[in-house]
Amino acid sequence: MTVCIIAAVLLGILCGRFIISPALLPFIQGSAEWFLAIMLFVVGLDLGRTGNLVRQIKALPKAVLSIPFLIAVGSIGGALLINVLLGLHPLEAAAVASGFGWYSLSGVLIAETYDVSLGALAFLANVFREIIAIVLIPIVAARLGHLPAVAPGGATTMDVTLPIISKHTSAQVTLIAFYSGVTLTLLVPVILPLILRWAALV
Amino acid sequence: MVLLFAALVLGLCVGRWPQFPQQLHAWAGRAASAALLLMLFAMGVRIGADPVTMANIPDLGSKALLLALGAVAGSVLAVDAGVMLFRKLRREGGRS
Known part of the structure; x- marks a missing residue:
């Protein structure tokens, strides 16, 4: 699937550069929003079916439930600190970081509703986040402990990086990672448009 | 933006419906994969058509x-x- 994803983006770039007429761009922009809606509908469908997991998550210690929110604050805070070197507008850096690794949604959402360049940056940054997470999860689990190993994956801990967390931590931490990934996945379509709306005003 | 949030909430409601057919769920997964690729293709087109982004x-x-x-x-x-x-x-x- 990763190869297909990269191929789809590269094919799109080539078509946009050499084949597709600029007159068609508004139609393409409009259709991208419908594709996004289909994808989010199916994400919701998957989450809605996990009824038994919801009961297990409710039984977790209350303090653990704050982990996805710590990840959200830490991700945005870390990107804002690094942004001192980069010089982007702080709200733009926050928008890129608030994809939490969900590169398809964050890249397209920013490109379609705010700015194409920032959308490309968000796509790349969140692809890199997923790759860094895959490499870093075993190291963080061994050096800092099991719970911090949930953090690098961000929203991807509900799918792509969950098997790696499962392999390097415990069953309970895997459940926490799934809960954290789901919560961050639900937060992206809420936080990101808010940051973009704020950024458009300043 | 309302459309996107509505799609997510609608998916959650339909997913909680116990009689939702398994076959339809498999079909929805395939539709989501196709939508993902088409969406990323569309993003690629917008990047490719933008000379400033391409140069950067x-x-x-x-x-x-x-x-x-x-x-x-x-x-x-x-x-x-x-x-x-x-x-x-x-x-x-x-x-x-």
Whole structure:
């Protein structure tokens, strides 16, 4: 699937550069929003079916439930600190970081509703986040402990990086990672448009 | 934006319906994969058609890597600090 994803983006770039007429761009922009809606509908469908997991998550210690929110604050805070070197507008850096690794949604959402360049940056940054997470999860689990190993994956801990967390931590931490990934996945379509709306005003 | 949030909430409601057919769920998964690829293709078209973005791709790559590293480091430190705080509070709670 990763190869297909990269191929789809590269094919799109080539078509946009050499084949597709600029007159068609508004139609393409409009259709991208419908594709996004289909994808989010199916994400919701998957989450809605996990009824038994919801009961297990409710039984977790209350303090653990704050982990996805710590990840959200830490991700945005870390990107804002690094942004001192980069010089982007702080709200733009926050928008890129608030994809939490969900590169398809964050890249397209920013490109379609705010700015194409920032959308490309968000796509790349969140692809890199997923790759860094895959490499870093075993190291963080061994050096800092099991719970911090949930953090690098961000929203991807509900799918792509969950098997790696499962392999390097415990069953309970895997459940926490799934809960954290789901919560961050639900937060992206809420936080990101808010940051973009704020950024458009300043 | 309302459309996107409505799609997510509608999916959650339909997913909770116990009689939702298994076959339709498999079909929805395939539709989501196709939608994902078409959506990324559409994003690629918009990037390719934008000369400024195309000229800045190498610069975007290094910025993206640094932002990703910052976000990962920040999230790990936040959770690590949170875990230490929970443990401290639990120890203090246990003592009193």
